[in-house]
Amino acid sequence: MNDRTAASQAERKRGEGAKFVYDILRDDIIDLVLPPGSPIDEVQLAERLAMSRTPIREALVRLAGEGLVTTLPNRSTVVSNIDFLNLHTFFDALTLMYRVTTRLAAEFRSDEDLEIIRARQAAFSRAVEAHDALAMIATNRDFHAAIAEAGRNPYYTGLFCRLLDEGRRILRIYYSSFGDHLPRRYVEEHDDMIAAIEARDVAGADRLASAHADQIVRQIQDLIARDRRQPIAL
Amino acid sequence: MNDRTAASQAERKRGEGAKFVYDILRDDIIDLVLPPGSPIDEVQLAERLAMSRTPIREALVRLAGEGLVTTLPNRSTVVSNIDFLNLHTFFDALTLMYRVTTRLAAEFRSDEDLEIIRARQAAFSRAVEAHDALAMIATNRDFHAAIAEAGRNPYYTGLFCRLLDEGRRILRIYYSSFGDHLPRRYVEEHDDMIAAIEARDVAGADRLASAHADQIVRQIQDLIARDRRQPIAL
DNA sequence: CCTTAATTTCTTGTCGACAAATAAAATACA
DNA sequence: TGTATTTTATTTGTCGACAAGAAATTAAGG
Secondary structure (H helix, E strand, O other), rough: OOOOHHOOOOOOOOOHHHHHHHHHHHHHHHOOOOOOOOOEEEEHHHHOOOOOOOHHHHHHHHHHHHOOOEEEEOEEEOOOOOOHHHHHHHHHHHHHHHHHHHHHHHHHHHOOOOHHHHHHHHHHHHHHHOOOOHHHHHHHHHHHHHHHHHOOOOOHHHHHHHHHHHHHHHHHHHHHHHHHOOOHHHHHHHHHHHHHOOOOOHHHHHHHHHHHHHHHHHHHHHHHHHHHHHHHHH | OOOOOHHOOOOOOOHHHHHHHHHHHHHHHHOOOOOOOOOOHHHHHHHHHOOHHHHHHHHHHHHHHHOOOEEEOOOEEOOOOOHHHHHHHHHHHHHHHHHHHHHHHHHHHOOOHHHHHHHHHHHHHHHHHHHHHHHHHHHHHHHHHHHHHHHHHHHHHHHHHHHHHHHHHHHHHHHHOOOOOOOHHHHHHHHHHHHHHHOOOHHHHHHHHHHHHHHHHOOOHHHHHOOOOOHHHH
């Protein structure tokens, strides 16, 4: 599953066992290493990570709380499916969170926030230049998470990060499709958003975030429309 | 702590042990039976509920995921504090969720949804008539949760219910203060919202929800301003 | 040969126990 | 008397084991 398993099985501090397996599972789920529907065997995981079932169970409970895994009572727990039938609720919430977090960032950002946001944008830009679709997906998420952090509303950041992670899963399915016609446009839109945030232009930030969200939603919908097989399989 | 402890300690089905203690703790936290800062002793709870520490730990992990308890590593877990310094983030998110969920309810509600909402409003109305502040708080929450359900966006309902529960905790602190001048106005506002939802008047629902949220936020702020001692203690 | 019932296997939910980590208490020392 | 250090005690994090439930497999009956 992952190299980390062998690497850090040796010494682990007391109390971070659950976090350890939580991070591994979370990454693997979001990166689709564990595709939707994959069963998660507690005993098998315990053996691989050389620990007892207890911390693994704790990680699973947390993941279930975030909706990343689904626990069937007295039966196996599986990676949650992507609900393609109700994607519009996802798009709706995502768009709203894009707008709200960017607005708040324009209002409350500190200079340090701006630095972090710029660094994330640089990473995203590099990924685009390198035509690395996977890195694009990841760095794009980090960019917007940084903006949300600058807005300083933990309720929004919490929901937004969940949505961004779910978006990563969806994009991951289609990542091969947009390797060619790369959305360099996104880089420019990001730059515009940064400028609005720096200028504390709340209305402008809102407008840009809204347009940006529409762009992304439209692209995902295009990708789904172009490839109709996958959704059924999942 | 609660009568349920003695009542249903006898036979409990396999698999619902964690849910059992989760529900108890959740209610007690929201009703301020366990005030913010209260330590939660796993062993003590295990004895009282006549079960092992394992399901109790699972419940605590879930509660921590929802932010209702805070786990200090290798130390006790305590009921999360109410962050009075950053209440504005709470009010902001609450207002937005009021608006969004009511909008969506006006758009997507079914006739069955409307029935449920009306039933909840009736319960709220009864609580107001009976001058039962505690019941008011609880039924008000249920009313808005029903509206959110009618909107059919699980991302919104999830966040909104968390916010409503947090609001219950805050109101609970001051519940004695508004026993006298009862906000019958809220009942009318609720009725107006129901009418807008029934008429599928999205814009109207939004406007009403916005005004309603402002009302509630203002009342809470008044209560806090009138009683300045508590916030420090918590 | 197919359907139904019994049996086995496998996975989970729960338990009691132990050890690490921290807090509290007791002791030593200036 | 006040501070630093050791000792004790309490509480958590982790473990291995066991039993209940469900699925898979086998056996029985039409």
